[in-house]
Amino acid sequence: MGTELSIWELVSEASLLVQLVMLTLLVLSVTTWIFIFERRRVLSGAYKRFANFEERFWSGMDLSQLYRQINANPDTDNGGEQIFRAGFKEFSRLRQQQVTDADAIMAACQRAMRVSVSKEMEKLDQHLSFLATVGSTSPYIGLFGTVWGIMNSFRGLASVPQVTLSTVAPGISEALIATAMGLFAAIPAVIAYNRYSARSDKLVANYETFAEEFSAILHRQAHLLVTQGKKREVPA
Template structure:
């Protein structure tokens, strides 16, 4: 550390100790990964919400259930969201209903279990990587703070070897150390905002899945007892 340090971010980074530089690079990489996940999860949740709306419009349009099932399974299509719940429930319902000696209650129990399994799988897909954003939001400020403490500590150790300390001597070291805290917050704040926003949207989608599951179960229950 010298008194003629370049007081730009790049200059302060280059003048920082190796550990502080490593922490800054780590925080930058975490931030890049975090932003990539934010865009990816945003696309997944947008698609899930749009697909659910399209399926519900089709389902409540009065289409025959067997016809809807054939449409969704034609051409080895991959069912997602409400489509997956519908196919799992309808297939299990038809399979159990065709078996002799199976009571309507047993048919509905099996159908409900099949839809619950499909529901859990779909929600798990939507929750994927959200825990990483939560971890970034809670951990990165402390990583940055560690870099700051280490940098300031080194600055004061260096000052101990001189007879007369001045602000010009200590300012660059403190400034480069504080960059680590700033980078920690830069990584944490978007991750926290995205995590809270995605969690709220996921809850709405999950509620939509739950409502459909119960409504579809009611329709199949009437069929089972008809």
């Protein structure tokens, strides 16, 4: 009865190219898990921060007071705060310049908030492209290592007078490890990408909804400012 080879022995006896493929897949797998835990922390924190900000925003607090509080202690990881700051800052700037066109005021505020939403989207989608790349390419990298390993195994069998299962099995086994490692790297990456991409899209949709609701509030204030300005222009 032949001696059973361990996984480590199969890896150590593989050809140099197959070992490089395995090392590449190992690095990709470790990096994938690092990004999975990092994205989980970032997205969970983003949801909690946005919920806390919305609670403050809809509590009835004066918007100018809320803006001063946020400016005094800004949280760059809070997407809601960043969108609010961008919109209200533009609104305050145009108000100080005594712009009397409500549509121009709203266009500028909405543009500032759209830019802020885009920046927050970039933060949420960070590293997701890496997960997608690993999920789509790792099986092929592993398959390449397997095909190469099997080719070398059959080339080595050409010099063996009698081929048995015990002579073929070790070479094929060490080659198939590359495919297994490719799947081990790809499956978590695909699952994580689908999950975190959906959560990111949902949060961005919440940001956009908040921006629209905030735009409606600013729209009313802009028309109020324009109306007050016209009243001041009427001679007594």
